[in-house]
Amino acid sequence: MGAQPAGAGNWHAAWSAALDSLEMDVAAAEELLAGDHRSRELPPTAAWSPPENLGPLPLDLRPRADAILARQLAAAQALAMAMVGNRRQVAMLARVESGDDGGQRPVYVNCAA
Template structure:
């Protein structure tokens, strides 16, 4: 029973550690992409030739969606940073409380 219990906890901690590894990788990639934008933007595959005119409306719609998604992502990032900043100002229960005001009348 001890071996199974130890093995079960080892597996649980492995899974937990893998989750943290993924989050840390996302954070590292976020900083990397923000500091060094991807150098390989999309381009059509070789040999396709010009875009057929009947596909132009679809290509324009995709471009509009890309622009809208980029704007929504930028807004979400700003909101996330503001929320993180506000959350960082919330006092934890363990820290000594600071006075909200000082009564000088005494």
């Protein structure tokens, strides 16, 4: 890997802490999907942004960062699928409650007068 710059221990620790934060966020999303928590019970999360002056990712942390990214992408896909399923359920319930199946309703006209 070559010579490490001065403060390399702090650089590595900063990246490790940043990955810890990302990992906790994706774990929270995965727990939501698993139904372990209700959204009203969870505090709102702030958007993640990397700490300033972090520098490049240390090579030995790359596999961990890649694994977190893969989990984030899988959680995002699962959330999108859950939202689509919820929208379908809401639409179906609206049809059941209103009696509207999406088709045309028959119209009867009393012509015996």
